[in-house]
Amino acid sequence: MADYRTLKARVQELAERTWDAPKIEAWFKKLSAEDIPKKTLLKDEVIANKQQVLKRIQRRAEECEFLSHS
Secondary structure, rough: OOOOHHHHHHHHHHHOOOOHHHHHHHHHHHHHHOOOOOOOHHHHHHHHHHHHHHHHHHHHHHEEEEEEEE
């Protein structure tokens, strides 16, 4: 079970974040028009940079949520 205080703090942090809406919208429109770009991922490189990759995924997910409010 998730820690309520931690979740509440995270929600507050996201609510207070300054979002670059035009940049997020442009990225989202490009993604919608061109689909997800194909990338050749090197397993060892991904594993070596696991935390950076996960942070980037988290950030993109937050941007999608900001834009779609879903």
